[in-house]
Structure formats: structure tokens, C-alpha cells
Amino acid sequence: MQTQPTASHFVNGEYVEDTAGEVIDVIYPATGEVIATLHAATPAIVDQALNAAKAAQKEWAGWSPTERGRVLRRAAYMIRDRNHDLSVLETYDTGKPYQETSVADATSGADALEYFGGLAASITGEHIPLGGDFVYTRREPLGVCVGIGAWNYPTQIACWKAAPALACGNAMVFKPSETTPLCALKVAEILHEAGLPAGLFNVVQGYGAVGASLISDPRVDKVSLTGSVPTGRKVYAAAAEGLRHVTMELGGKSPLVIFDDANLENAVSGAIMANFYSTGQVCSNGTRVFVQGGIKEAFLERLVTRLANVKMGDPQDPEVNFGPMASERQRDIVEGFIEKGVAEGARLVTGGKRVEGPGSFLEPTVFANVTDDMTIARDEIFGPVMSVLDFETEEEALARANATEFGLSAGVFTSDLTRAHRMAAGFEAGTCFINSYNDAPVEAPFGGMKLSGVGRENSKAAIEHYSQIKSIYVRMSEMEAPF
Ligand code: NDP
Numbered sequence: 483m484q485t486q487p488t489a490s491h492f493v494n495g496e497y498v499e500d501t502a503g504e505v506i507d508v509i510y511p512a513t514g515e516v517i518a519t520l521h522a523a524t525p526a527i528v529d530q531a532l533n534a535a536k537a538a539q540k541e542w543a544g545w546s547p548t549e550r551g552r553v554l555r556r557a558a559y560m561i562r563d564r565n566h567d568l569s570v571l572e573t574y575d576t577g578k579p580y581q582e583t584s585v586a587d588a589t590s591g592a593d594a595l596e597y598f599g600g601l602a603a604s605i606t607g608e609h610i611p612l613g614g615d616f617v618y619t620r621r622e623p624l625g626v627c628v629g630i631g632a633w634n635y636p637t638q639i640a641c642w643k644a645a646p647a648l649a650c651g652n653a654m655v656f657k658p659s660e661t662t663p664l665c666a667l668k669v670a671e672i673l674h675e676a677g678l679p680a681g682l683f684n685v686v687q688g689y690g691a692v693g694a695s696l697i698s699d700p701r702v703d704k705v706s707l708t709g710s711v712p713t714g715r716k717v718y719a720a721a722a723e724g725l726r727h728v729t730m731e732l733g734g735k736s737p738l739v740i741f742d743d744a745n746l747e748n749a750v751s752g753a754i755m756a757n758f759y760s761t762g763q764v765c766s767n768g769t770r771v772f773v774q775g776g777i778k779e780a781f782l783e784r785l786v787t788r789l790a791n792v793k794m795g796d797p798q799d800p801e802v803n804f805g806p807m808a809s810e811r812q813r814d815i816v817e818g819f820i821e822k823g824v825a826e827g828a829r830l831v832t833g834g835k836r837v838e839g840p841g842s843f844l845e846p847t848v849f850a851n852v853t854d855d856m857t858i859a860r861d862e863i864f865g866p867v868m869s870v871l872d873f874e875t876e877e878e879a880l881a882r883a884n885a886t887e888f889g890l891s892a893g894v895f896t897s898d899l900t901r902a903h904r905m906a907a908g909f910e911a912g913t914c915f916i917n918s919y920n921d922a923p924v925e926a927p928f929g930g931m932k933l934s935g936v937g938r939e940n941s942k943a944a945i946e947h948y949s950q951i952k953s954i955y956v957r958m959s960e961m962e963a964p965f
Contacts (some may be wrong), residue, residue: 485664486517498527509809528686558593566568591642623951629706646944648678670684705717731929731930733888741879765864795847827851847867891915927940
């Protein structure tokens, strides 16, 4: 497959290049080979993108919402038709196995475009009667939105931000992570092929500095970031300077609580999905797995047996179900955490080692006897490392599950119906799961509490974050004044 794109950026409906920008080598994580060479956006490219977005937005906002929605839905169908090629590219960009990308990435992006395409025509204001007079409201776009993406889900993140933004009548300038810059360009290409007018979805490449220059630009009305908490703090602060709207989808250290009465096989599947999908590089992962005393040994035994079915190798091989880390740098970071886990006294049950040879592969790793104060139980690792913690009572599990500054997700496995709902109500987290983990349907709001974020993506809730309300007072009687 041709992995070198036509040019580094997609601005005003076409590919553009400026070789004066810093070089970005795109590395296939499974082999370490350079598969494309791009350039970071120069100030001239950023300027072109913002100008194009600003110029195109007003006319787009004037389209009938049904017509806007039709473009998005057309793009969704095109993405589904091209799912194979897009999934192969996603695998080159991220190293995630094709077995995953073919069902979870372009398809999830298409879901968002289809959903918000369908919703566009239902984005309306309301009529507020006041006796004779009345107020009506209009739900209007914000203007130019900036999207900044992390490297774990490049297609999905681009679509989750573009779809609601465009449905509401905004324009977007999107900056992918420099680790995975390829997929968003394809999203831009397809949106334009589907009939999106030039300038409405622009992709500019770059490191953090390019993102920072976008956020502080006076032409920008909103910033939506998917990234880590430290970056979130910086981006939020910079956006606040200009009182810009924000959506912050940040990191987590989510709990998964497994009670003695859980269905063992389902609980093990849940823990696997909560820790090892995408080689553990998922923000909502349930990496603190609290297991009640009575089921602990059986849980660990079954988990280790199931992990023997992990198949590492060339991620393009559909039989492979576990890919490399997205970058060498990320593998080094995760190995550092594994060393800390051992040094602080956790019991290494399985894994823990890098796989020698090409590519940034790391074994799926499970620690048991983890305590709340250990580094591996407190910090987001963002890799295939599960920490199993012991507990005895429901009250204890809930208190310890919530004893974190993060609040992205939480899950519970139990066959006690009322306990499941009590736990879900008690979790301090934006997205909770009962007898499941890590499902992210576009119909459901997704986002974090506490340090894990601000705002919600997906669902009708996202409309609130990509539009603003205007009230219009209408007097039906004579206007009175004191003099
Ligand atoms: P980073 O926070 O390092 O980077 C996120 C993006 O922000 C990148 O495009 C980055 O560019 C850019 N950036 C960095 N500094 C600035 C700045 N000062 N101003 C503007 N933009 C900036 O995250 P990672 O890419 O390492 O992704 C992993 C993190 O993302 C994890 O913490 C994970 O939990 C979180 N995440 C959250 C999700 C959610 O929905 N809640 C989903 C997926 C991931 P560059 O890479 O070039 O520095």
C-alpha cells in the first residue's frame, strides 16, 4: 500500500506542502521502518487553513441542515465502502492489528458521520411563550473549531470531532498527533469527495507548537482536545485566554470491580477488553482491576490461561490479535512503569518483557497484590499493564475505586442487579459499564469527570458543545418607556 500521502496537509479542499516545515518521519511500529515523511505546518500553512475555515464557515452555516447532513452521511457510506484500505492504513499509522482496525476505527468514524448527519436536521431552537410576547431561540454554530488528536485512534478522533462540528455548521482545522498523521488526511479527502465545500475540514500536521499556535489564534472559537491531562491543562489555559469554548477528552486510571458472584468468563473477557485492546493504549481502560477475595485465584488462573491465546506478529495479518506499542518512546515509558511495579513490591503474574527484534512489541503484563499507593495503581500507564487489587466489601471497593483524581470510566461485574446499579450510581466517572467494558457507541455520551475532562463527545450531548444558543425576544404589544 502507498503510505506516503500526496502532501503533508489538506487545506481549502486540496493537498498542500511546505517543505520548510520540520520533518516528521512516520514509523510503522511493527518494524521500525519509515513509511512516510511529512513536514510540520509552517505559520503560512496554519494561516491558510484558518483563513480557509473562516471564509467557508458562514456559507456552510447557511445550508439547510438536511443538506449538510447528507454530505456527512455520504462520507460515512464511502468510509464503509473503503473500510479495508482505511483499516490497513490505520494499522500502518498506529501498529494496531488489522483484526481490530477493520472493526473499530474507520467503522467508528463512519458511525459518527452517519449519526450526526442524521441528527443535523433536528438541531433546532425552541419557542418560549410569554403571554402575548414570546422568545424564540436559534441554535447557531460557534464558527471555527480546532481539533487536536492523540495517536491511539487517529481516524476515530478526527471523525468524532469533525462530525458534530460540521453538522452544527462549523468549520474545523484538525491537527493529528505527529506520531499518527496519515489517517486524518484520508478523512479530509473523503469528506470533500462526498461534497463538503473547500475549507470546512482542514488537516495541518505538526508537533505541540502547531497546536499551541492554533489555540491562541483570534479566528478560533472552540478547541477540542483528545490527549493527556498535562496537555489538557495547557490547552485549556490557552483557550481560556480568549474565552474559547472547549472539549477536553483526557486520560484516566479507571477502576473495574469484579465481585465474587460475577460470571467468571465474562469478567475475564471484560478485564481483557479493559486492558489489552489496542495494546492497552485506550484512555478509558479499566487498569485498576479490583477483584473480591472469593474469586481472585480463579480469576487470575483463567486470565493467564486466556492470555496464552495472544498472537503477536505482523499486525496486517488478520490472525494477529496483539500489536506493538504505537512508538518506541511509548514502549520505554511503559517499561519504566513495569520496573516501578516490581520495585514497589507488586507480584508480576505474567508478561513484563519487551519482545526482542524489530518493532516496539511488549508482552501483555499482569500484576497482582497491587496496593492503592503503588505508582502502577495511581498513574496512567497507557500500555498493556493490568493491576489486580484485592478487596472484601462493596463499600471499600467503591471508596477505593473513586480515590483517584481521574474520572473517565468505571465498570462492575456482578450478578446482583441492585448492587450493579448502586455501584454505577456511586462511581465518579463519566462513562460506566455493567457486566461489560469499553463499549463506545456513538449514541452514548462519552467523556470524563474530575481531571479526565470537560464536555462530552458523541450522542446528542455533543451538539451542546459545538453550538450556541441565541435568544430573540419578540414584542407583540406596544413598546412602553418611562418618558
Ligand atoms: P498528548 O497530550 O501528548 O498529545 C495530544 C495532542 O496534543 C497531540 O496532537 C499533541 O501534539 C498536542 N499538543 C501537545 N502539547 C500541546 C500544546 N501545548 N498545545 C496544543 N497542542 C498540544 O497525548 P498523546 O498523544 O500522548 O495521547 C495519549 C493521551 O491521550 C493519554 O493520556 C490518553 O489517556 C489520552 N486520550 C484520551 C482520550 C479520551 O477520549 N478521553 C482518548 C484517547 C487518548 P504532539 O503529539 O505533536 O506533541
